[in-house]
Every structure is written in C-alpha cells, then in structure tokens.
Amino acid sequence: MNEHIRYNRNRREFLNNCFCGVGSLAFASMMAEEQARAAASLNPLAPKPPSIPDHAPAKSMIFLFMAGGPSHLETFDPKPLLNKLDGQKRPAEFGDVQYQNVNASSRILGTKRTFKKCGQSGLEISDLFPYQAEVADELCVIRSMHGDMVVHSAAQYQMMTGRIIPGFPAMGSWVVYGLGSEAANLPAYVVMPDSHGAQEAGVPMYTNGFLPSVYQPTMFRPGNKPVLNLDLPGGVTLDERRRTISLLKDLNKATMPGEDPEFASRMAAYDTAFKMQTEAPKVFDLNTESKETLDLYGIGDPKTDDYGRRCLMARRMVENGVRFVCVVSGGGGPEAEWDAHSDIEDNHLRMASWTDKPVAALIKDLKRRGLLGSTIVLWGGEFGRSPESEKGKGRDHHNTGFSMYVAGGGFKGGTVYGATDDIGLKAIEKPVHFRDLHTTLLYQMGLNQDALSYMHLGRRERLTEVRGEIIKDIVA
C-alpha cells in the first residue's frame, strides 16, 4: 500500500482498509477471494490475525492508569537507605536529575511505609497495598521504568502514545488497529475516566490521532449508561425504531447501484449499532453479579465503590471480547490524583484506599475465571516520585526511575525486573523506557512494533517512535 492517508474513495481502497491493518494483500489474490472477503469486511473491526506467528498469549489488555505518578518508594521499590538519609541532602555520588520543583536545597525524605515479602515468590510490596500483596505471585514489577518528561501532560502523552506531543494514536487505538475486536456488540477500545475530573494531557492522550475514527476510544460516562447515544431518543419506542431502521435499509436498497462494498458496510454498521443498543446494556448491568463478587471489588463501600465498579466493568468488557480497557484512577487535581506534592502519606493512603482492593479483586477475578492468561493487566502512572521532599512531606515528579507492573497476559508473575540505585533516583539496572514497555506489550498481543505501522505525513509511524526492545526476561 503506497497510500499515506487512507481514504475510501473506491473499492480497492475500501477493501484495503477493511483487511490490511498490518501489511498488505496483493490485489490479484484479493480479487480472487473477493466474495468471501467482502462478507468478512462488512465489519471494519473484524478480528485480524496477530502479526507474530505462534506468539500471542494475550488477547486483551486492561491498563490501570494511576494518574499523577504514584511513588515507587512507597509501593514496590523498597529503599532502606532513604530512611537513613532522611533530612540530608542527596549524596553527590547519585548524580543529578532534572526536576519540576525539587532543587539543590531539597532534603531526602524517608518513607513511613514498611515492606514485606509477599506470596510464594517473596515479592516485596509495601503495606500501602495489603490487597495487592495477596496477588503478589501474579505481578511482574518493573522497577527500572524511565521516561523523557518530568511534567504531567508530556509524560502522559509519552506513556500513552509514545510521543511527548499530542496528535498521535494511543496504545488502545494501535492495538485495535492491529487486531480488530472480538466484541461485536461492544466498543473495541474503552476508557473509563475518573469521575473526579480530567488528567493533564486530557482526552487527546486516549484518542486515535491520525488513525481513522473507527479506532477511536469510547469514553465511558459514570453510571449505568456509560455509552453516549446507546439510548433511544425521547418519544421513540424500540419497536418504532426497529421500523425506522428497516425503512432506512429498504430506502438504501432501492437506490443501490448493484454490489457496493462501502454501502454494504454502512448498512452492516446500522445492524451493529442496533445490536449494541440492545445487547451492550446487558453487559453494563452489574446487578447480575453475585454479592460475593460485588464485595470482592468493594462495591457498596463508599471508598472503593467507584473504582470497584469500573474494575468489575473492565472484567466484563474483557470477558465479552473488548480489546483494550483503560481504567483511570486520579483526576481533577493533586488531591484526587497520585500527584503527592504536599504530603505523600496523606495522598497515597487516600488513593490506595480507593484502588487497592478493586485492583486486587480484578486480578483475582480474572484468574478464577481463566481470563488472566489472555489478559494483560498493566498498573502504573506517567512517572514516579522524587527521593527528596517537596514542601516537607511531599514528593515531586520523577521520571528517571520508577515502578510499573504487568500481570497476566503471559508475563512471569512474582518477579522483579531491573533496579534503581539505592535511593531510587535512577534506573541503573536493565532500564526500561516506555518504548520498551510498549514493544513488549505489543509482543504479548502478537504484534510486531514495526509491522504495526501507518503511513502519515511521509513517515511510517508506529507506537514506538524509536525502536523499543522486547523485555524477554519477563515473558513466560
């Protein structure tokens, strides 16, 4: 395909768009199999085979996005030296990094959290996360994450889209572009925002960028009716609407100029839309879940109800074939984000009390339903937090060494990968850049970072702008 910007102008372009998210098909063979393929092409999100043969353990991904930057020092990266150096200036041998607010006069801040070896694996998790400690053996903690930006918006763009500027497709859009969707009556890519408000990079970090709008995320709204336009407009019954659509189809058929794949696809989209309207609300209805499950996620407890509902919804999405779900924790401002500038204890205890139980419940629930093996759960934020204090009790943004974890999806549970130095300032052992993480996540979904590309403005764009490396050691 030598097209930079695809555009359904005619039959060939149209068929190309339907079939070839990745790579391309020879036109001759396409003509030969036209009939069969035309039928499959009616759904532009029809599942596509992975581009890496024989390696695609994961079918879906859930990103538990801890917006604002959770501290590695209070969660997954114990640093005993930090408490010894509490109140002192950073020893020169650790070197320098660029901060937003921390400066040369800032002092090291010890942590009040205590760490414990958890599970069979002995993975170290702090007492901030007693529930996640119960699933320690499922987690693969990467302690050597690093990114390029120390401010929220640009760091969030890089984490989500691989670029520090807006306008590029998000991970979720790329994955759906590469694999299509298994969910006929649900959106392929769902973002569940935090009801407290927005994150710094805003909606553009979740969107499809220059990819066609079929790869857009569906931004869920709070409550029982998360998807816009699934409800009938006032004054119209379902029967009435069924008739409206049948009339529409008859009218379109009446002037159809023979066989026409684009028109056929358009009519199929109306069928899908109607099915979504009737089927999707069943998936959104959490009342069919048992009390035990609701309790597991902390639904009903005011602290965990909101995030618990969204995590449970995420499980139901994945169960029904949704490809990518992002469940956001944090929004609206530092108090309701992991952005602990003024008081790390106060902030992280609050954020953990909202999310720890639901996160652990999601992993347990996926596991007991046999879904964890085919679902990647990614936990983390756009950066970690500084070893030095800000404003006495807080910690500043920190992009040169922090922790994220992956669970399920063919990753090795109960493992730690990489390391920061003794005060958690820099990733010094096996550093993992966002692009390496992206590459590895794609790999686990059977997608090759180079094959998953799209021509845009003269460049073959991909999620990993600069080629990333697969972290083979954490792949089972």
Place this chain on the structure above:
Amino acid sequence: MRIHPYLKRRTAILIPGVLLAVSAGAFEDQVAPLGVYKPAEKSYWAFQPRRKVSPPAVAAANPVDAFILDGLKKAGLKPAPPADKLTLIRRATYDLHGLPPTPEEIDAFLRDTSPKAYDRLVDRLLASPRYGEQWGRHWLDVVRFAESDGYEYDTHRPDAYRFRDYVVRSFNEDKPYNQFVKEQLAGDEMDPDNETYLVASGFNRLGPLRKNAGNQNVASSRNEVLTEMTNVVGAAFLGVTVGCARCHDHKFDPFRQSDYYRLQGYFAQAQPNDLLRASKEEQAAWHAQVDPLNQQMRQLQRKMGTASETEKGKIQADLDAIDEKMPLPLTAIYAVKDNPKQATPLHTLFHGDYLDPREAVGARPLGILVPEDAPEEPVTIEKPRLKLAEWLVDPANPLPARVMVNRIWQYHFGRGIVSTANDFGRMGGKPSNPDLLDYLANQYIANGWQMKPLHRMIMLSNAYRQASQSPTEKLAIEKDPENDLLWKFGRRRLEAEEIRDSMLAISGRLNAKIGGPSVLVPIDHDLVKMLKRPQYWVSTRDKSEYDRRTMYLIYKRNLQLPFMGVFDAPDMQLSCPRREQSTHAPQALELLNGQLSNEQAAFFAQRLQESRPTDAARIDLAWRLATGRPPTLKEKQLAMTYLAEKPGDPVRLKELSLDLFNLNAFIYVN
C-alpha cells in the same frame, strides 16, 4: 540496551539563561557545513523546475480533458458518461459551498437550458461568500487551526477567530496565493500598521503551545515554539516532510539536519505579539479585576522565596486559587514581531534535543532547492520571514505552486495528482499525471496565483462533469483500481461539518451569519468534566448562534465535539492534508440516537408538515431538500407506506426525516 537519555543529559544546565549563554558562546567556531547533494537526490522529480507543457494533441476543448483523455486512451480506458444535471448541481454546490443546493436553485438550473447553464452555475457558486467558507476550511485543516493551546491548560484563544475570518475573506477575494503566503508568514514585517497583515501573521502561532505549572523551562518551550513554526512551512507550503530532519538527516529525502535548523533560522527572531483591541472602558474594567490579582500573586511569589517547606504548599494552593479567578485575556490580535536582540541562537540539535546543541547555523532555504554554495545569512537579518516567503513564492521555486494546485485538484476530485498532499518526497505518492501537474502549476502562476480561474477550468472539464459510475467499471477497476486516471468521478462521503451544516440547512434552522467570535454550544456535562479546566467551557449566551455553520463552532484542542470526531474531523494537533473517511457503528449511533440529528429531524418534520398539505407532497419536498432530487417511485412508495401505517402520527414524520439524514443518498455526493 541504549544509553539512557538522561545520562547524556548529566551535564545539562538547569537554568535556561545560562544554557543559552553557554550554547551561544561555546559552539561559535563550529559551523555546520552547507549540504552536499548527490546527483540522484538532485534529479528527484519534485525538485526539478516545472516543465513548459502543452496539452496533448487530443481533441478536447478543455486542456484538463486533453491530459485526462490522453491518459485514459493510453491505458485503454474510456471516461464515464456525463453526469445528469441534478447530480452536477449537487456535486458542484457541495464542492464549492459545503451545503446542499436548495430546491429553488435546482429548479432554476433545470430551467436554464442554454449550453452556458453549467458555466453560469459555477460562476454563481464561486462568487458567493459560501465559497470562502468551504475552501477556507480546507486551508484551516492544513495549518491545524484551533482556538486553544492544547496540553494541560488548553487555554482558549478567544481572538483566534480573526485568523479564521482572514482566511475566509482571502479565499473570497481570490487573493493571489503568493500574497497569501507572504501575509501569513510575514504580515507583520510587510507592514506593522496593517491590521489584516498582523492578523495573518498569527499563522506563526497556530500550533499547540505547552505551558507548565512550576518551573517553566524557557529554552525547552522556545524550542517547541520554533519547531511548530518551522514544521508547518514544510507541510503546508513546500509539501515536504522537512520536520523529519529535526532529529536526524532525513532518511529518504535530501534534507539534512542542518537544512532543518537553517530553515528554523528564519524564525529565530519571531516573538508573540498580542495587540490589544479592547476599548478604553474594557481595558479599565479588565485591569480593575486583574491588577489586584496580579499584585496578590506577586506578594505570594515573594513570600515563596523565603517560605519554609511546609508554608510553600499553602502558598502554592493560594496561587492556584488566584489563577482560577483570572478572566480571559483582553480582546487582541495575535501577531508576531521580530526582536533581533532576543534572536535564539540556532544549532543543529543532536537527536533534536535542545540540551545537546552541536554546530551553529544561520538562515538558509532548503539546500536542495538553492545553489550548493548559496551562503547562509545571520539569523538577525532584517525581515527574515519575508525573505523566506519571497523565496517560497518565487516562480522559480518548483514546489509551492505544484503543492497548491495539487491540493485544489484533491479537494475537487477527492484524490490529488500526488495522493499525499503534504508529502511530495520519496515516501509520498508519485504524480499520476506529472504533465498535468506542471501544466496546472504554470497556469496558476500565469493567472497571477489566483484560484478561481483554476476552479473554473477544472470544474468545466468533462472529467469533472462525468458520472460517478462507469459502464465498464469492472475492467477499469482492474487496470486502475485507484481511479488515478479518472475514468469516473469519485463518489465522496460528506465531511463532518458538511453533515451538520446540511442538517441545519434542510431543517431550515441554519443561521447563515458569516464570521465573528466562535460559538460554544452547550454540551454534555461529562464531556466538559474531561477538561482539566472545565471553567473555560461557557456556552454562548445568544442561542441563535448554536445553529451557525460548524466552522464557527470553537475548535478546542482538548474537546472535540463527539459528532465531529466520529465523522473523521481532524483533531487539529497536526496538519491534516486529507481527511480520513471511515465507516463504523458509532456513526450510525450518532445519526440515529444523537441529540443533534434528532433535534434537526424534528425541525425538518415540522417544516414539511407546515409547508405541504399532503404526505405525498411532503415526501417530494423532503427528498428534494435532502438528496437534491425527487424520490424515485420505489422510494416514494416505501415512504408512503411507512407514513400510512400510522396516519398523522408526528413520530412517523420525524422518524422519516431522521431516516433522510441517514440515507446514503444524503451522506454521499455522486
């Protein structure tokens, strides 16, 4: 594993002023050599002078047809038969106005049986101010026009509409393109007292702008601003991806990193310049509100210097609270101006990293397009951007005329002669008809860079007037699947703005007002909540404004109206040379269940009810309004049956109206 980016930054100096001083001094003696280009690079088609081409010797009254027929003949193909008059008026009206023709306009065109009827139609459409709206909108896509900063705060630019109106006016006046380019790049340098020019120079500030809380890293921000200013020159005017050379020599085209930073050299002096246009009273009222807030902020910032760590948190919270109270800036013109004293010293940047400057560079156009020994000039020269603009639109420059006629061709036919309108480089599409491209570009310049004569020539051609279906479709698809040779006219789906504007026009609700401040329509609260600064979304008070053309609704970088996004409107973060056209279920949900389509369907039904006495007459009118033609027998029969099932039920007429907004015959233009 690679070296960590921050390891190489170990020596980075955190104080921006010092960094600039160091980079200005330390690298003075290392000057990037002028580029050397291989013969293969120099001989690439796009960089060759335009050839003098005459239309091929094929019997055709219109030169465009001579080229097209020649191409078809060589491929053993035939053009499609002429389209009928109903198809033509709908095609031409959407093409030039982005709106459907009214039944009166259709009748007048059908009545006019003279051979000049179609010529007159094209002339009428080109003379209407609707033309500037539709074609100006295309340009706004290319220059990624939006009315907010993007990034965290996404601060509104309430006066950005002046640039949008300037573009619309320029198209309506058929301003010569060479003048149009100069005004946008260098209006302030051409005449600092000319308001139109100053507004035009706001072109240099259209890109997203990152502002941070906490420390604002001056050098980093400046670098980002210069990047935005430079990249758009390549994309919009030159049609090359010179932006790729920011981090490394271009991998496919002959643009060295030094070329990129030399191009940036023309912007080194450019600084934002907001020229107040508020009345004395407005200024006084604004200052009465803002000055005390500023004073409080200054006091707090002073305190911050000596505050203890614990006090700092409280002070920051107070600062944020004051910031929230700040009103929008006073009405202004967003211009730029040169400040040679503040000229940013420019270097090639290793991997595009502003903390890693290498050799110093001055200002110089792209090396491949000038003699190899053409010297660079210091970045402090007078009127640098005007120099750049004059080089761009010098008739000897092979690219800008080709790039612009290709855009014009693309918007008429749906596909450019070069299919990648922003990329004429090796990764872009090859011209499907290089002679035609050069012929059009030469004509364009000969016509004084005016667009309307070119529109006329293209639209009066048989190639433009042929049907969108060919009797020999099967054969033609095999030989030319992309329809590059134009064996038929390419059907197109309406764009997002066109769909909304058409619904308003058909329902009779369209507010046809032209220009002025952008409108904020009331939207779903959950959408506003997805903004970091939801307080910026204040709905326009005058409700009649909600029914204005879509191009007058605010283009906000962090909040795209769902209707727009679902129909492939660009997000205005990057230049958009051609819109995507995808087909999927959320579009169906939007048009069937969405608030906009249902509201307008109700108004449409009301219009039909009130203006025609019988169902049969209402159906006739509905089709004429929505599809530009009467219903076919079959369509009419289906609609009659549908209404007769529940006689007089208002829901039925409304649902029928809604179906018309969902109909292929409405959504597509043949």
